[in-house]
Amino acid sequence: MKKYQLGEFEEVVLLTVVILHGNAYGVTIKDDIEDRLKREVSVGALQTTLRRLEKKGFLDSQHGDSNDARGGRPKLYFTITAQGKEAISYMREIRNQLWEALPDLSTI
Numbered sequence: 001m002k003k004y005q006l007g008e009f010e011e012v013v014l015l016t017v018v019i020l021h022g023n024a025y026g027v028t029i030k031d032d033i034e035d036r037l038k039r040e041v042s043v044g045a046l047q048t049t050l051r052r053l054e055k056k057g058f059l060d061s062q063h064g065d066s067n068d069a070r071g072g073r074p075k076l077y078f079t080i081t082a083q084g085k086e087a088i089s090y091m092r093e094i095r096n097q098l099w100e101a102l103p104d105l106s107t108i
Contacts, residue, residue, distance in 0.1 A: 004086065004087040004090040004091065006058075006091055009049055010049055010053060011091055012033060013029065013046065013049050014053060014087065015088060016029050017029065017078050017079065017080055018080050019032065020032060022077075022079075025075040025076055025077050026046060026047065026075075026076065029046060029050075050078060053084070056087075058080065058081055058084030058087050059078050059079065059081060059084055060078070060080075061076050061077065062077055063075070063077075064076070064077055
């Protein structure tokens with residue numbers, strides 16, 4: 001299990017990168033999480049998480065084209081790796097197993 005261990009925010013970020021397929025960079029990831037989850041995301045926490053997911057081998061990044069509006073800096077786009085796909089599939093399977101194991105909540 002340790003191989004695919006993800007924290008809750010890591011899982012949210014990884015899933016958001018997949019949702020944004022091809023358009024996942026810092027601002028779009030942050031905006032999508034905030035819109036979908038109604039949850040404020042700090043740029044620092046997001047950048048730290050993106051780097052950690054890269055280090056774990058779940059994400060790759062590549063620079064886009066330079067842009068004058070960004071002072072010549074290119075956007076850094078993120079994509080999920082094969083290992084990242086395995087990780088989200090594993091997390092979904094584990095969560096489904098836990099939900100299926102729950103007793104009827106009205107009896108608790």
